[in-house]
Amino acid sequence: MAALTWLLIPLGAAIGAGLWGSWANRTRGDGPELDGYARFRAAMEKPPSRT
16 A cells, blocks of 8 residues: 555655646636737837827
8 A cells, every 4th residue: 555655645746747737838818918019119219199
């Protein structure tokens, strides 16, 4: 029984690493953040308005 426990520990670690890896590499959808950055860049490239 002890040998089975020692074999299950690396198996559990491998499953946990696989789950963490798939969670860490998920697609987050950066669309809104990139749109905001594009608006910021466009605003910074405009010449200053003189009033």
